[in-house]
Amino acid sequence: MTLEEKARQLGHTAPAIPRLGIPQYNWWNEGLHGVARAGIATVFPQAIGMAASWDAPLLQRVGDTVATEFRAKFVERRLPDGGSEFYRGLTVWSPNINIFRDPRWGRGQETYGEDPYLTGRLGIAYIGGLQGSDPKFLKTVATSKHFAVHSGPESNRHREDVHPTPHDLEDTYLPAFRATVTEAKVESIMCVYNAVDGVPGCANSRLMEDYLRKSWGFKGYVVSDCGAAANIYRPDSLHYTRTAVEGVALGFRAGMDLICGDYRNNMTTEPENIVAAVKAGLLPEAVVDHALRRLLEARVRLGLFDPQLPFAHITAKDYDTPEHHALSRQMAEASMVLLKNEGDLLPIKGDPRTIAVIGPNADSFDALVGNYYGTPSKPVTVLDGIRARYPKSEILYVQGTGLIGPAELPVPDAALCVDADCATPGLRAEFFKGTNLEGAPIETSVQPNARFEWRGDRETSARWTGTLVAPESGEFGFRFASENGYRVWVGDKLVVDEWGVGDAPSILSGTIMLEKGRKYPLRVEGFQRGQRSSQQLVWSTPGSGGDQAVAAAKRADLVLFVGGLSARIEGEEMKVKAPGFAGGDRTSLDLPAPQQQLLERLDATGKPVVLVLMNGSALSVNWADAHIPAIVEAWYPGGEGGHAVAGLLAGDFSPAGRLPVTFYKSADQLPPFPDYRMAGRTYRYFTGEPLYPFGHGLSYTRFRYTAPKLSSAQVSANGSVEMSVDVTNSGARDGDEVVQLYVTHPGVDGAPIRALQRFERVHLKRGETRRVGFTLDSRALSVVGVDGARRVSPGRVDLWIGGGQPATRTGLPVAAGAAARLDIVGSAILPK
Structure with missing residues (x-):
């Protein structure tokens, strides 16, 4: 290869080299709890939920199934030259084995919890499933991430310089990585965004060479977190070197082998800087060769250069199968944690005549899938599960409240019209190629609403325009429920702007005062990347309160309040405007105030209430612990999650999940979030009294x-x-x-x-x-x-x-x- 060809192979979008028989390959694939971002796939519980199973053999079966679906997706869309596109390859950037040291971290849901030993054993199991046991070929390549000291805050992750004590580094932050290297023989490691002891993670030779390769004998390749290589030199990040050329050279000399770009640096994978670094004498070409050798060895071990693909029994149809759904349900059942069961309220006795199902997560797709997810073909919400399990009961469903604000419902078609005179119902829709509404529309039409069921995996943007007629006077909130960015104008006001550039927007909404009967110009814009789900315009109205929920509770024999969080308010670098939240992280561990207020009103009805929590991190539900007789922690339970929750409530199985994290009584019990010292953190060093301790979980037997x-x-x-x-x-x-x-x-x-x-x-x-x-x-x-x-x-x-x-x-x-x-x-x- 020429130097230029070598350099292009060291980025996540590696082009083909036809004369050498090398097909193009995209290294970027997410598989945290199923194949992500490649359309329909089996979605297992979020990683923190699978950790709550404390079942390593079951997790290995999940990993093996996920690897099968990756193989199927690869075969389904394999390119003519034998290569792969975005999210269709066989190199999986999972598992996340960072230690969930502080429950305020929004990405803690991706981990296996706060304990180094539990994290290591579960990481080994998942890697074993992903990589398989074939003596010659890897089923997929697994990636332990993010190496090595990384757990928030999200708002500062590109600039943070963390300084773990020597004790904490060896005792807490490194053991799980060591275990996945020395025991699981993981083939890939992802280096972090932040700096460790003053040196960027992706330029840190102490971590990548001294620990990883010399002490632990790692033989695979190191990939940067997406954009982390640019953090080495970017002025608004770590700015460890003055120039991009110096930064890239330092990263490769320190042990990095593959650069993942990101949206912040226009997806650049730095080939021009690699070439310049070699020509300037900053980067020996032998280092480039060594990195390239590791990458090509991984592709060889995946069988990507073999005339006959290994694992040939896996076809393009071997995903989203009934058997895989059954395994997802089994894991969801295993992950459920019964936190409290006063008076043996659970399991439910017989078939209640009327069940009120209330709360923002009761019928929520977001609460099933967490982050880094695929698209379940038949997602089963808790409401769906209760209806299926209790067909003879009258089920009363009222959302009652949103996660962090009023309940949000789809804007009705009747409130929309194309023109100012409202002679024609609907909205004018325009669809554009690409994500920036540029050029002439590729499709125009009149549609009933700003709704769009995503199809295909191309990048598309859309604009809907028309008129909105206010049904009443007061404050309205607007949001475009979307998998990517959106903007909404009402009248001449930009009500909400969550355009962004990332993969997972928050549930950011905006408010405006409207007058009953008045007509307002409406414009909704959104864009979409990849195969996800649906988009729709939602609103909260002046009457979006809890009165209907309370009325339903009074009619019912049993009340199920399904609340908690979602990956739209806890997660990776996001906008959330609500008390208790900041940049994807949390500043409070309490149940969000709107949910707490409604829960108290439901309890005041005197009816028996079961609280079902769906979240990816600990919640300080102190009031509920004191007043609500039964509390279930369901996490983000995957595509079959509703069946699992209903089965637990009904007593179809005895719950045995255990907490992989400590549930504290308050964030005030913890040291400051940015402090990486472990003193006072996790069950291993926390000297106070928790709400629910690590390892806790009740059963229906003794x-x-x-x-x-x-x-x-x-x-x-x-x-x-x-x-x-x-x-x-x-x-x-x-x-x-x-x-x-x-x-x-x-x-x-x-x-x-x-x-x-x-x-x-x-x-x-x-x-x-x-x-x-x-x-x-x-x-x-x-x-x-x-x-x-x-x-x-x-x-x-x-x-x-x-x-x-x-x-x-x-x-x-x-x-x-x-x-x-x-x-x-x-x-x-x-x-x-």
Whole structure:
């Protein structure tokens, strides 16, 4: 290859080189919880929900299924030269194994929670499923991201310089990455936007060479987070180097192999800067060759140069299948966490005559899918699930409130007309090629409303114009429910502008005062990238209150309030104008005020209320814990989520999900969000009383732990010991238990309060007893010192094996379990 050809291969849009038989390839694919952004696909629960299953074998099955769907999508749209387009390749930028150190982080939903050990085991499982077990070929390439110290705030992620202590780096931030490299043999690593100890993550040789390649033996390739290479030099970012050429050269010399561009830098993948860096003597061409070799090796191991594609049994139809839907439902059921069940309100007894289903997430597509998602062909909302599970009951549905404001409903067709005299109903629609409404329209028509069901995967923008007739006087709110950017004008006012350039807009709305019967010019604009779902104009009206919801509750025998958050208000760099939210992150952990107010009104009716939370991070539902008899954490449960929620409520299965994060009583219990020190954070270092602790989750049955036994009362520093216990299902029905083993080093500096070191989810029939045992090795018994060294030291170790942590808060059921004491003899220093 020429130098110029090599440089172009080092960006995520690698062009074909026909004379060498190299097809074009787009490296960018998202697979956090299913194939994302490539049209119809099976959507599994969001990553944080799958983590709540505490079921590594099940997660590996999910990863294998996701890999099958990636293969099917690749075959479906494979280019004539054998290459791939955007979101159609086999290199998957998942899983996200960053530690969810602070619940205010909007992207924490993408992670496996706050614990390094749990995160590592689940990451290994998902990677194993994605990459497969074929001795020659990779099913897909998995990517551990974002390496290595990254967890918000979103608003400053392109400028942030974080300084973890040596202890926290080794004890919290690196273990999961180490596990996915040394055990799962992950083929790809993604470097971060931010700087670590003054050096941009994608130019940080300490991370990429010293740890990743030398200490851990990583053999794969490093890809930049999208736009992170430009952060090295951009003046409005880290500006670590003066010029782009210097920045790109530094990144490749430090260990980066592939550049992903982004919308902030016009998707540039820097080929001209790579060439210039080599010609200026800043970047040896041998470094370019080494990076290119790693990338081509990955494509070879995917079978992309073989005459016969590997995994040939996977066809273009092997996605969104009934079997995959069933697995999505199984995982959704496994992820459900029963937080509270006072008076055994759940499971629901019999078929209630009337059920009121209320709340902003009750019939919400957004609340099913979280972020980084595909398009489920038949999404089942909670409302859908309740209707299907209780066909004999009268189901009363009222939204009642929005997530952070009034309830929003589609603007009715009757309120719209084409011209000022309103002689013709509807709106004039114009569609344009590309995302900027440029050039002549490729299609014009009169349509009933500003609605658009997305079809195909081309980039399109649209404009609807006409007249709006106000049905009443007062303040109206407007939003264009869309997967990408939008703007709405009413009269001469730009009511809301969420045009943006990113992938997932917020639910930003704007308000305007209107007079009943008056006609207002209306203009709605939006654009769309890729295959997503539908778009429509929605509004809140002056009468959008909770009165209808309260009236429905009074008629009902049972009230289900389905609230929480969505990825439109917590997520990646977004606009959210509401108290408690900032740039995709949160400033408060409380249930948003409009939801809290309606929940209190529903409780005041005296009817039994079940609170179903759908969210990707912890919520401080203190009032609900004190007043609402039953609370379910459903996360963002995927395309089959509504069936899973309904099944839990009905008692079709016994819930066994466990929290992968601590639910705090308030953000005031936490250190400042930008502080990356772990002191006072997560169950390992938090000394206060939580609302619900890490590992918590109730069941419809009971478990008993007896006869704990150690294989030896003493263990050498380089040895191992087994702890086992009899676990009995002593309740009235079959169910799963999540057996958790925690290790405590009393009085040892640097040691966490306790640390999860082993776990297993087991199914036990009513009355069944099973012996469950775990082996603890030197790493499981080690402690990291203030100097960052991991040591096994002589002394006492306390062990706890049970259905949760040994400590809890006042008023919360105590987890069953058993304790033991172990003595370590000798000492050892372990490799980093």
